[in-house]
Amino acid sequence: MTSEQQNAVEVPAIGRSRHLLGDILAKADIQINGERPWDLQLHREAAQDEIVARHSLGLGESYMRGDWDVQDLDQFFHRLLGARIPQDYRNWRQSWRALRSYLINLQSKNRSFNVGEQHYDLGNEFYSTMLDSRLTYSCGYWKEAQTLDQAQEAKLDLICRKLELKPGMRLLDIGCGWGSLIGYAAQKYQVECVGVTISREQQAYVTERYGGLPITVSLQDYRELQEPFDRIASVGMFEHVGRKNYRTFMETAERCLKKDGLMLLHTIGNNQRSASTDLWTEKYIFPGGELPSIGQLGDAADHLLVCEDLHNFGYDYDRTLMAWHKNFEEHWPRFADHYGQRFYRMWRYYLLSYAGAFRARSLQLWQLMYSKFRAGGVTRVS
Numbered sequence: 306m307t308s309e310q311q312n313a314v315e316v317p318a319i320g321r322s323r324h325l326l327g328d329i330l331a332k333a334d335i336q337i338n339g340e341r342p343w344d345l346q347l348h349r350e351a352a353q354d355e356i357v358a359r360h361s362l363g364l365g366e367s368y369m370r371g372d373w374d375v376q377d378l379d380q381f382f383h384r385l386l387g388a389r390i391p392q393d394y395r396n397w398r399q400s401w402r403a404l405r406s407y408l409i410n411l412q413s414k415n416r417s418f419n420v421g422e423q424h425y426d427l428g429n430e431f432y433s434t435m436l437d438s439r440l441t442y443s444c445g446y447w448k449e450a451q452t453l454d455q456a457q458e459a460k461l462d463l464i465c466r467k468l469e470l471k472p473g474m475r476l477l478d479i480g481c482g483w484g485s486l487i488g489y490a491a492q493k494y495q496v497e498c499v500g501v502t503i504s505r506e507q508q509a510y511v512t513e514r515y516g517g518l519p520i521t522v523s524l525q526d527y528r529e530l531q532e533p534f535d536r537i538a539s540v541g542m543f544e545h546v547g548r549k550n551y552r553t554f555m556e557t558a559e560r561c562l563k564k565d566g567l568m569l570l571h572t573i574g575n576n577q578r579s580a581s582t583d584l585w586t587e588k589y590i591f592p593g594g595e596l597p598s599i600g601q602l603g604d605a606a607d608h609l610l611v612c613e614d615l616h617n618f619g620y621d622y623d624r625t626l627m628a629w630h631k632n633f634e635e636h637w638p639r640f641a642d643h644y645g646q647r648f649y650r651m652w653r654y655y656l657l658s659y660a661g662a663f664r665a666r667s668l669q670l671w672q673l674m675y676s677k678f679r680a681g682g683v684t685r686v687s
Contacts, residue, residue, distance in 0.1 A: 326353045333388035335381060343380035347373050365585030365658075369650045378654065379627065382661025429510050431644075432483070434636035435629050440483035440510070443541035443571060444622040444670045448687075453628040456621070461489040464538055467614075467674060467686045468567050470494040474535040477501075477561060479527045480542020484511035484520065491518040499534070501525045528553060533563050543572035547595045551605035559609045559677065567683065568610070568675040573622075573668055574598060590655050602673065610675040613683045619663055619670035626660035 327337055336344045337353075347353070352372035355363040367373060375381040432440055437457040445456030446463050464486060470476065472495035478487045481500025484507070491498050500522040502508055511522045527542075528550075537558055546554050558568050578598040587594060597605075599615075606612060633656065637649060662668045674683055 326357050329357075329390055330385075333384040333390055335384055342377040343375060343384055345373050345375055345381065349373070360584070361586075362584040362588065365589065365651075365654060368654050369589075369647055371646075371650065378657035379623075379630075379660040379664070382658045383664045384661075386662050386667045387665035427506075429483070429506055431640055434639065435632045436483075437485075439485035439488065441485040442482050444573075444618070445625045445628075446618065447621045447624050448618075453625070453632075456625065456628075457485065458489070461486055462493070463686065464540065464569055464571070464672075465490055465494050467569055467672070467683075468536045468538065469683075470496050470536060472496065475499065475533075477530070477532075477534040477537045479530070479537065479539040479558075480545070481507070481511065481522060482541065483507050484515055484522065486538060486540055487511070487520050487522075488515045488518065491515065491520055496536075499523070499532070501527055501530065527557055530557055530561050532561060534561050535563055535566055537562055537566065537568040538571070539569070540571040541573075543570060544591065544594055544596055546597075547593060548597070548601060551597060551601055555605045555609050558675070562610075562677055564677055565679060566677060567613075567679070570602075570671075570673045570675065572597065572671055572673075573619075574602075574671050576667065576669065586655070589651055596668070599671075606675060611678055611682075612673055613676050613679070614672075614674040614685055616672040616687065617669055618672075619666070619668060622663040622668070622670050623660050626656050626663065630656040630660070 330337065330345065337347050338344070349367075349370075349372040352363075352367040355367050355372075357363075359366075429440075432442065436442055437445075437454045439454075439457060439461070441457040441461065444460065445453060446460035447456045448459065450456035450459050468476070470490060474494075474496045476487065476490055476496045476498045478498060478500040481487055481502050482504075484500060487498035487500045488511075490496050497519040498521070500511060500520065502511075502522060502524060503526065505524060508522050508524050511520065539558075543554065562568055573596050575596040575598050578600045580596065580598070582591075582595050603612070630653065633652065641649065659668070663670070676683065
């Protein structure tokens with residue numbers, strides 16, 4: 306084949322990829338260089354080829370480089386995900402990631418501390434400016450709340466009421482974060498609390514902030530837990546467990562839960578059992594992260610625990626993420642020199658893409674109540 310013939314083949318291929326990106330975005334009513342707040346403003350032509358070839362990873366990395374912008378990134382993702390575009394355009398990298406999660410335990414004990422080091426150990430000062438006053442890094446409950454602090458306290462109290470906490474009980478928090486739940490439960494419900502985390506920064510923070518309360522925090526993998534507890538909670542941690550370990554998590558809970566005990570599991574969830582982790586999110590935000598489906602949760606608890614109640618308030622995560630983004634933007638000048646522009650674009654992409662995903666109902670937020678075959682079940686609390 307002559308060079309002229311090669312060029313005749315190659316040039317239209319590039320043209321088709323650029324035309325394909327426009328067609329893909331048009332399905333979501335998004336224009337390239339349009340005038341609406343959700344339209345994509347392209348700064349580098351070659352980014353179109355990268356996005357078509359590498360899908361979500363190309364989209365995110367090209368944004369981090371500044372190759373394109375959108376005035377309202379949350380609206381962009383609301384429209385993109387609401388149109389179910391990713392379901393129609395899957396590439397081999399996404400298929401390989403799904404296969405790899407079946408073949409390899411991506412959340413093994415040896416890897417369990419990776420997400421703590423990469424994500425949660427960014428610095429307590431950084432998170433304290435973005436989150437509420439208790440540093441609650443999970444979905445707030447906005448039923449009657451007007452502010453982020455109110456929404457997070459309402460969520461913490463909702464959990465405590467669902468667990469029917471009483472003075473003197475022992476509460477285990479698997480993945481305790483910065484201790485918002487165990488601090489609240491110890492202060493308001495007079496229970497003894499044990500938290501486990503894979504973040505050294507979080508462990509140090511909880512130990513210092515709640516030193517005067519009956520709270521113990523361990524830097525520990527949840528699979529090592531053996532003690533009995535009256536109540537168990539896990540809030541925003543199950544997303545790091547992974548499908549190969551869902552059963553192990555439920556076995557751990559069953560082993561540590563007293564006969565008449567209750568467990569509350571608060572987790573982001575996927576609508577599809579077969580869904581795999583977004584490649585950009587897995588690489589830059591939550592290494593080893595994986596979102597469960599309802600079916601996978603049911604399989605994991607089979608013959609171990611009874612699901613007493615399921616409460617979905619995923620729509621509240623949109624508002625929570627937008628509140629976090631507002632705080633992040635307001636306080637960014639304090640951290641700009643330390644983290645840099647690439648981190649800034651990465652972090653706002655993370656917050657606003659997730660806000661758009663929850664708004665499009667692509668993701669859910671579930672609170673599930675489990676018991677060990679408890680006589681009489683539980684009373685629904687909302």
